[in-house]
Amino acid sequence: MISAAGLEALVVPALVLTCVAPVVLIYLVWRDVQEKSLW
Amino acid sequence: MMNADAVLPSSYAWLIIGLFSLLWIWLGWRLGRNNDTLDDYMLAGRKVGIGFAVATAMATWVTSNTTMTAPQLAYQLGIWGMVGYSLGAVGLILFAPLARRIREMMPEGYTSGDFIRLRYGNTAWRIFLVISFFYSLGWLISLGMAGGLLINALSGIPYVYGMTVIVVICTLYTVFGGLKAVIGTDFVQTILILLGVIALAVLVINEVGFDAIHAQLETERPELLNLLLPASIMFLFNNLFFGVGEIFHSNVWWSRAFAFAPGVGLKAYALAGVFWLPIPIVAGFIALAAPALGINVPSPDMVAPLVAGKLFGLGGAILVFVVVFAALASSLDSVLAATSDLIVKDIYKGHLRKNASGPELRKAAVAIILGLGALTWVLSVPKMATLGSLLHFTGAFVASTIWPIAVGLLFRKGNGTLASLAMVLGTASGLYAYFAIGFYVAALVSAAVSMLVMLFALMSKPTFDWAELSEARSNPDGEVS
Numbered sequence: 001m002i003s004a005a006g007l008e009a010l011v012v013p014a015l016v017l018t019c020v021a022p023v024v025l026i027y028l029v030w031r032d033v034q035e036k037s038l039w
Numbered sequence: 040m041m042n043a044d045a046v047l048p049s050s051y052a053w054l055i056i057g058l059f060s061l062l063w064i065w066l067g068w069r070l071g072r073n074n075d076t077l078d079d080y081m082l083a084g085r086k087v088g089i090g091f092a093v094a095t096a097m098a099t100w101v102t103s104n105t106t107m108t109a110p111q112l113a114y115q116l117g118i119w120g121m122v123g124y125s126l127g128a129v130g131l132i133l134f135a136p137l138a139r140r141i142r143e144m145m146p147e148g149y150t151s152g153d154f155i156r157l158r159y160g161n162t163a164w165r166i167f168l169v170i171s172f173f174y175s176l177g178w179l180i181s182l183g184m185a186g187g188l189l190i191n192a193l194s195g196i197p198y199v200y201g202m203t204v205i206v207v208i209c210t211l212y213t214v215f216g217g218l219k220a221v222i223g224t225d226f227v228q229t230i231l232i233l234l235g236v237i238a239l240a241v242l243v244i245n246e247v248g249f250d251a252i253h254a255q256l257e258t259e260r261p262e263l264l265n266l267l268l269p270a271s272i273m274f275l276f277n278n279l280f281f282g283v284g285e286i287f288h289s290n291v292w293w294s295r296a297f298a299f300a301p302g303v304g305l306k307a308y309a310l311a312g313v314f315w316l317p318i319p320i321v322a323g324f325i326a327l328a329a330p331a332l333g334i335n336v337p338s339p340d341m342v343a344p345l346v347a348g349k350l351f352g353l354g355g356a357i358l359v360f361v362v363v364f365a366a367l368a369s370s371l372d373s374v375l376a377a378t379s380d381l382i383v384k385d386i387y388k389g390h391l392r393k394n395a396s397g398p399e400l401r402k403a404a405v406a407i408i409l410g411l412g413a414l415t416w417v418l419s420v421p422k423m424a425t426l427g428s429l430l431h432f433t434g435a436f437v438a439s440t441i442w443p444i445a446v447g448l449l450f451r452k453g454n455g456t457l458a459s460l461a462m463v464l465g466t467a468s469g470l471y472a473y474f475a476i477g478f479y480v481a482a483l484v485s486a487a488v489s490m491l492v493m494l495f496a497l498m499s500k501p502t503f504d505w506a507e508l509s510e511a512r513s514n515p516d517g518e519v520s
Contacts, residue, residue: 011321017316
């Protein structure tokens, strides 16, 4: 049986990683756009 | 059929659909207007940068299943349901080194079919094409039907209208812009999905909190917190092999390996896997808040929208609708584009018109995307449950391709006879397990039998010459005179 603390330990790191993703993606795409890598 | 339980007024839903449809079509036209060659249209010019590459791999793998089924599984199978679903990321991560190798070994290849034909010969190629088309068709129908069902459940818009809108919009912008349109819209769709999921999860934590969620689950649904559920653990491993089989064989992922700029494939697929991994856990967690909110859940697949609607009213309902619409579109456009590539190169040019020129193939690609869109629509209209579960059924088929592809890419050992046997025997035994035991072992059994056959290949002498793979040349087909 997973405890409340266990549930938190599973979800919070997952949420932090999910928050990092859009920041990294927008930065990388901004760099791509400078190099015209899609058109 | 109107839906009394809808969480979003249909007028708002039509407004959202209209605005985003215009945005996707404008982006498709804008990105596609400089497409000159077949390579531009089918493979985005083979120079996609790392940011767009990560976003397109993530968005395509985030289907409506990720945002809707992960919460459903969390509600039905508990913690293992959502953790098991998140292991779908393993397929992306394992494909990363293969993507680099594909780009290096076949710098001018087009499809996964090209590889199987050059590596294993015509018989294995044709068996592979049957498996791949069956899977693509299953995925297309599942997305078309999910579009109609989810839009109806969320907003009350009739099934046929919702399904038609999503299929027509995705077909249109894919025709306008080819893979560039698919990848450009994927980036916007990824950001929308991530922001929507983050907003909902943060609000659930702030409004309800871990202790309240846990206490209520312990009272009402203690089995969801159980970490020793054998069926859930079996589901976890089967899901893992199903996901690896999907990614290793499907041209959706191979076409991206060819399209990413040199040196991008390994990093892009690995990073996409890492960023995709937490999404089902966060989406599943939102569903676990249902008992603490006192929500009466009529069917498990509506649990996420109900939580959002209950906690945040109209704003929450709009958020869920945008996330689902983006998740559906980002996958449907990719399957349309990659399946049409396979038909253009492996059926039209491979079997029917072997001397077809670049411009002729470009015209054929447009007609084939339109045809696939129409086929998806026709097969989704009757809303047959058996067709909807076709994708589930393909687990036995796709898992049989994992080992022939991995061995074929990494070793000079193994020939077409063994690869064909591995795919046929793997699929047959997987199907037997599907009917004799249950859906949750089909992919496992198929992968295991196929692996046993390919072990014979690993014990044989290396006979394949890597130079034969570089036959996949684009010139003169890629040139437009």
